[in-house]
Amino acid sequence: MQSRLRISDFGFRIFLLLLPLAVAAQTPDPSAPTDNTLTVNVLRDRIGIGEIGQLFIKLRNAEATLPERIDATGLEILFSGQQSSVNIVNGAQSVETTYFYRFRGNEPGTYTIPEFEIRLRTRQGESVAKTRPLVVTIAENELSDSALDATKPYFGKLELKRDTFYVNELVPFTLTAYARGRNAINDVVSASLEHESFVIKGFREVRTDGAEVGNSYYSSAVIPSHLFALKPGSHRLGPAEIAVRVIDSGSGFGGLSSFFQRTATREMVTNTVNLTVKALPSDAPASFTGGVGSFELTAQPSTTSLGIGDPLTIEFEVSGIGNLRTMGAPVFTVPPTGIWKTYDARKKLEDDEDSDGFRAGKVRFSQVLIPEARTETIPEFQLSYFDPAKEQYVTLKAGPFPVTISQSSSPSSSASPAITFPAGGGDAAPAARRPEPAFADVLHIRTTPPRWIAADGIGKTRASFWIVQALLSAAFCTVAGFGATRWFAALKRRRLTPVPEISFSRAVKRLPRPGSSRREFFHAVAEALDAWRREHPAPPPRIVEALDRLSARCDTVLYSGQGGTDAPVSAAEAEECAKFLHHLTKR
């Protein structure tokens, strides 16, 4: 115990002796020499395509303003940040500033980061320094580089089942994110893979797993998907980018680390894959609609009995493994004529029913047809697809379907009539279906004695037609001639016997006696009134009014068509009119 105290006491004395020296060393010495060094380097001079490398520029005892971007052929170099530290060595203080750049290349090859000038600011003033050129290699990341990958704490992989396939052929692939440690991956934040020559399905499912890579255990997140190529040729696919949330191994609070884990998002790029896409053979049949894979076709018409002009729907279902997205509807084998009017088929492909290259999917097409003429069958439909396994086109057929088409619209009957059972159940048999005629051959010849028809009598107008025309024209001529004769006679009579104008007094004297017909009497009264008007051009208004009343009465009797004009005029009526006329005479 005493020896330990002695040793501590000795150490404390040494500390007191060295303390002034240390304080003296901390005091800056204005006369100390300055060392402005410029160091430029990269963290790794060989990186994979799409991977991000790091370039750093280290300055000692100087400051500089560096560009945001460094131009280099084949490389994209962007400023990412800076870091400073102060060092004291043997009493000499130095400030070291590191500037970081991130660079990335998209094509394999060897590239040079060119030298460039940096304007330095030091205590002595401003000066210019030059960086040195750096050579970096952008390499394709092959899957065989797993051992290299295992040197990293996390990395990604892109794997395809085949590297040679056909246009439109569905090819499954996986993106896998690896992170060192057990259960190191919390979740996948995002995954992306793009290429203008490929259609790549989105990434939805994630499977977590683990594997040993290069003597280290890695957790993995597998993201399966599938793609198909749009054009033939050689393509490089990738790298894909995956962002995963990994569990920070240094986090946690003692024994409660499992409860208070901290996560960090790590972005990683995968390898690239060189692919060869073959074009489809050029001998595609007319019914090829773009499907590539292996499929089966079923079809069902909505009805087998309808009228001309009634719509009919044929439901097609194509099922199998392959590319259903590029597939078109089955093709009607009959060219557009007057028998069937067709419309564009409607396609229905649900995401959860799509094939992924492993599992079979199915797509439905609805084709509407309208018969415009009578026919007995719906001609067959054909659907051709390319089978990559057989490397040839395969044609599927549906139909022909028998159909009964009546002249007019009629209620259609179902192609597969539902069997209806009587209410109440029981063991009653379903209703029988009415048999339909089957035309399998022409009918036998007619052997009954023929009814001969004159060939020249069909569709010809016979003599009876002309006889009827003659009779009708004669009738017309008779009627028209009779009318014309009467008209000419009346015209002639009017010319030969002009009607003389008589005086009012004479007209009054010629009034018929009571008992004559009313027509004759009032006709004479009207004549007398006309004569008075001729002889008295400007009568007083009171008399004009009386005259008009009697004229209206005459017109009513003569022209109203009320009847009774042949009846004898009454004595009172005759006397009334005569009295008025005599009164006019005195005037």
Added chain:
Amino acid sequence: MIPRPLLVLLALLVGGPVQADPATAFAEANRLFESGDHAAAATAYEALVRDGHLSAGLLYNLGTAKHRLGENGEGALWMRRALVLEPGMPEATQSLAYLRSRFAWFEFADTRLDRFLTGLPPTFGPWAVSLSLWAAALAIAASFSLPRLRPNRPALLTLGLVLLMVSFVASRAARYRAERLAIENFATVVQDGTNALTAPVPEAKAVIALPPGSELRLLQSTGPWSYVEIPGNLRGWVRRETVSPVWPLPVTRDP
């Protein structure tokens, strides 16, 4: 007893060639058909037609014989001709339905109006137009000429106007029937491998292949070519020998 050949020889010398009774010839042709000699039966039927003996049964039997001989277009043609003589003939209708399903030929779809107008007698048009015109003329003339009908003049003039309109409608219907529906406008494809072409030259592009038995409407004839309307509102040119008009029949002699 005089031997029968001698009797025949006498008849030939005295009365010239023997004119067989058409009913007997028809029965003999039927017997040939039923014995399976369809070629001889067809020849016998055709001889009857050439002699001007026409009946729906004869034309139908000839169509059936042609079909049995593999001449499907001719078979359909003669069955359609039988329907001209006996519209709605069940045997021809049913057999044509079978042949249509068998060979998928083209046929015009009739509207109700077409069926109504086709069902009218061929002379309906002239009769309807002339009668309605004469009736209109009589009504108008009587209203002016006959004094007794003078009070009914407005009614007679109205009647005349209505009859004039009836005459106009009848004339339009008759014209439509004559130009579109009359059987003389129709022809049937009788040869296999017939194509409707875009122009009346052999090198022209094909519009559509016409199965034998297809119905066409003749629009124009130019030399060896006919311009036709094809069901489905299509037009094209076909060689005249590949189609045959449904009516009138080829040249026949008076019986």
